[in-house]
Amino acid sequence: xxxxxxxxxTLSVQEGDSAVIKCTYSDSxxxxxxxxxxxxxxxxxxxxxxxxxVGEKKDQRIAVTLNKTAKHFSLxxxxxxxxxxxxxxxxxxxxxxxxxTGKLIFGQGTTLQVKP
Amino acid sequence: xxxxxxTPKFQVLKTGQSMTLQCAQDMNHNSMYxxxxxxxxxLRLIYYSASEGTTDKGEVPNGYNVxxxxxxxxxxxxESAAPSQTSVYFCASSGKxxxxxxxxxxxxGSRLTVL
Numbered sequence: 177x178x179x180x181x182x183x184x185x186t187l188s189v190q191e192g193d194s195a196v197i198k199c200t201y202s203d204s205x206x207x208x209x210x211x212x213x214x215x216x217x218x219x220x221x222x223x224x225x226x227x228x229x230v231g232e233k234k235d236q237r238i239a240v241t242l243n244k245t246a247k248h249f250s251l252x253x254x255x256x257x258x259x260x261x262x263x264x265x266x267x268x269x270x271x272x273x274x275x276x277t278g279k280l281i282f283g284q285g286t287t288l289q290v291k292p
Numbered sequence: 293x294x295x296x297x298x299t300p301k302f303q304v305l306k307t308g309q310s311m312t313l314q315c316a317q318d319m320n321h322n323s324m325y326x327x328x329x330x331x332x333x334x335l336r337l338i339y340y341s342a343s344e345g346t347t348d349k350g351e352v353p354n355g356y357n358v359x360x361x362x363x364x365x366x367x368x369x370x371e372s373a374a375p376s377q378t379s380v381y382f383c384a385s386s387g388k389x390x391x392x393x394x395x396x397x398x399x400x401g402s403r404l405t406v407l
Contacts (some may be wrong), residue, residue, distance in 0.1 A: 177351070185332065208394045219296075219382055219398030220335070265334060269394060279325065279342075279350065280396055284334040 178203040180268050182283025189256050190291050197286045199266035200248040206268040209242060209249045210280065214263040223264075224251070256290045263287050294318055298383050298399035305373045305406045313368040313402050315383030322387035324366035325350075325396065326358060328379040335382065341366055373406045380404075 179202040189195050201209075207228040212220035226233045226240045226249065233240050237256075242249040253260055267280040296317045305311055317324065325340040327350075337350030341360040355377060357369045366385075370377055380403050384396040 182334070210394065210396075212396075217400070219384075219400050220396075221398070222395045225394065279323075279337055279340050280394075281337065281351070282327075282335040284332060 178206055178268055178281040180266060180281050180283040182266050182286060184286060185284060186287045186289070188289045188291065191256060191258060193256055195251075195253045195256055195260070195288055195290075197251045197264055197266070197288075198248060199250070199268075199283050200246075201268040201281075202247065203268070203270070204244075204247065205270050208269050209240070210267050211238075211240060211251050212265045212267065212282075214265065214285075216262075220265055253288075256288075258290050258292050261288055261290045296383055296385055296397055296399035298381075298402050300402060301400070302403050303405070305370075305404065307374060307406060309373050310369070310371050311373065311404075312370075313381055313383070313404075314365070315367065315399060316365045317383075317385040317397070318364065319385060319397065320363070321385035321397070322363070323385060324360065325384045325386075326356075326366070326368045327382045327384065328352065329382060329401070330379050338368065338381075370404075373404075375406045378404060378406045 182199045210225035213223045214220040239252045264286045266283040269280045299314045322343045326338040327335040336352045339358040341347045344363045359367045380401045383399045386396045
């Protein structure tokens, strides 16, 4: 089955700096790669996702890149702000074909701290 | 529109006791999931239900059972709780017709402590 590895486990940056979180996956059939943000005491929420037919996607200060050959994808946050402090999870799944169940396999999570 | 609602939010059990975590969604989603979250382990899939009437094991199903009661509700049962099941449990749903975007919508979690 799918296995997702996420690094680093913790990341501390100064406000205004950039933050990068990296993930690798094992199943070449995976075609959907979302990123979730979890604030303290809450459930995770989707912040951005990318599908295997594109290499990069951007939404204001966040962007995700995907390298299908190397089976890795990354989250980039620019101009970080204190409200970006949270736990971030990457995930992978296959969202088409006979095995489509929609189930996501998550990475281990990254705790991002943005210092004012 | 409440989204995904989990009950209870907190529970303390003794080893060997049983309990059921309840989950309901009001988004007309087809698929529902139970995850557990442990420090350093991320979110691990326990069981999922791709559609009403079906359930399948995830990554860590041992010690748990599930019931997809109807399209809205998906419960998780611990028959004989063990300290290793101390965790935060999240229910999620996805798959609004006609297109399943893949996005999961999570509840706020249920914190379970087994003594």
